[in-house]
Amino acid sequence: MLETTIAAIRPADEAAMAAARELHGRLTKPAGSLGALEELSVRLAGLAGACPPPLPEPAAVAIFAGDHGVHAQGVSPWPQEVTAQMIGNFLAGGAVVNAFARQAGASVTVVDVGVATPLPTDPAVAGPAVLDPAVPRLVVASVRRGTRDLAVTAALTRDEALAAVQTGIRIADELIDAGAGILLTGDMGIGNTTPAAALIAAFTGVDALDATGRGTGVDDPTYAHKVAVVRAALARHTPDPTDPLGVLAAVGGLEHAALAGLILGAAARRTPVLLDGVIAVSAALAAAAFAPDAVSAMVAGHRSAEPGATVALRHLGLDPLIDLGLRLGEGTGALLALPVVTGAVRVLHEVATFDSAGVAEK
Numbered sequence: 001m002l003e004t005t006i007a008a009i010r011p012a013d014e015a016a017m018a019a020a021r022e023l024h025g026r027l028t029k030p031a032g033s034l035g036a037l038e039e040l041s042v043r044l045a046g047l048a049g050a051c052p053p054p055l056p057e058p059a060a061v062a063i064f065a066g067d068h069g070v071h072a073q074g075v076s077p078w079p080q081e082v083t084a085q086m087i088g089n090f091l092a093g094g095a096v097v098n099a100f101a102r103q104a105g106a107s108v109t110v111v112d113v114g115v116a117t118p119l120p121t122d123p124a125v126a127g128p129a130v131l132d133p134a135v136p137r138l139v140v141a142s143v144r145r146g147t148r149d150l151a152v153t154a155a156l157t158r159d160e161a162l163a164a165v166q167t168g169i170r171i172a173d174e175l176i177d178a179g180a181g182i183l184l185t186g187d188m189g190i191g192n193t194t195p196a197a198a199l200i201a202a203f204t205g206v207d208a209l210d211a212t213g214r215g216t217g218v219d220d221p222t223y224a225h226k227v228a229v230v231r232a233a234l235a236r237h238t239p240d241p242t243d244p245l246g247v248l249a250a251v252g253g254l255e256h257a258a259l260a261g262l263i264l265g266a267a268a269r270r271t272p273v274l275l276d277g278v279i280a281v282s283a284a285l286a287a288a289a290f291a292p293d294a295v296s297a298m299v300a301g302h303r304s305a306e307p308g309a310t311v312a313l314r315h316l317g318l319d320p321l322i323d324l325g326l327r328l329g330e331g332t333g334a335l336l337a338l339p340v341v342t343g344a345v346r347v348l349h350e351v352a353t354f355d356s357a358g359v360a361e362k
Contacts, residue, residue: 002264005268010270010293012046013047013050016049016051017043017051026354026355027354037347040341041053041344041345041348043296044341045348054181056272056341059183059335060106061107061335062183062186064262065086065112065113066113066164066255067083067114067117068146068190070194070233075218076218078216083188087115087188088119093136097335100332101331102133104339106184111138111258113141113168114145114147116146130178131175146254150251151233154237154250155250156249156257160249160254165257168263168265169262171261172262172264173265176269182274183266184274184301184338185262186329187276191215192279194212194230196306197211198230198233198239198252199252199285200285200308203285203312208228210311213308244287247289256279260287263275263294263298266297267291267293267296274338275298275301275318276301277327280334281312284312299318300313301320301322301335302326321340
């Protein structure tokens, strides 16, 4: 599945991008007056191979959840059981991501790809995906109950990492087959900013200090310890950035690997994927290492307060749409950016040209 997905990913369509730029030049507005929105709409035209590109709707959020053996190193003050408890909150509609998704009319799919503790609800997964904004959906696709401790050994085997990536591809296909016009990344996993930092450092070559943030808000001693854990793990495993599956296996998480698969699956289907915060962009680095042209499907929703997110976005060549100091995860920043993406495309569909409106040009 991974090989065929990568083979289906193609470069952006230059003719469609040129057509979008030309159309922008004829719309009733000064050239360039919409700033970054114009280039975003051009990129989406290139992804779709059409001008104007399809409106990015309906939107589907995919929240991948997993736990982490490195939690045993004391990198987070939150108990690991919170991962499963938050899944219950997502399914009950009580989390921030649910509030933002209702506002945006987006569906929420929660995927247990490696939660360590039993879920507080019965698995509600049967049948095909349904994009219902009112009813969050649970998919149980656990590869294993949490990763191993990356400070001690590889977090995953290559086979486990591959299984998680392929889960993400499958979820992308299911949501797109159900009608989704854009996918939004979400994540849940206590301790998951530690493997995210390790992934970012591995793929970009920056020092652990530059890739590691405070996550849920750790104090100074815990932060220093977290940086040391990431640095030691990189030294232990020496992950090769040209081997993305190996990097994910050595220092990644199951949700990171699944998110990489979701991005690859979306790119193969020429469907935009709106990235959330540091977990998503660390996964995006892996997706880009698998298939560099997958970057054409990525839209950076926001700039996370986690420093590694800025490092990763710079490496990917992506500019975030909003910067609000967010560091929650779940898909919240991507949801807040969604109207910006929709607006960028709607301009090409609905704004009159100078000729059609009878407006004089300068």
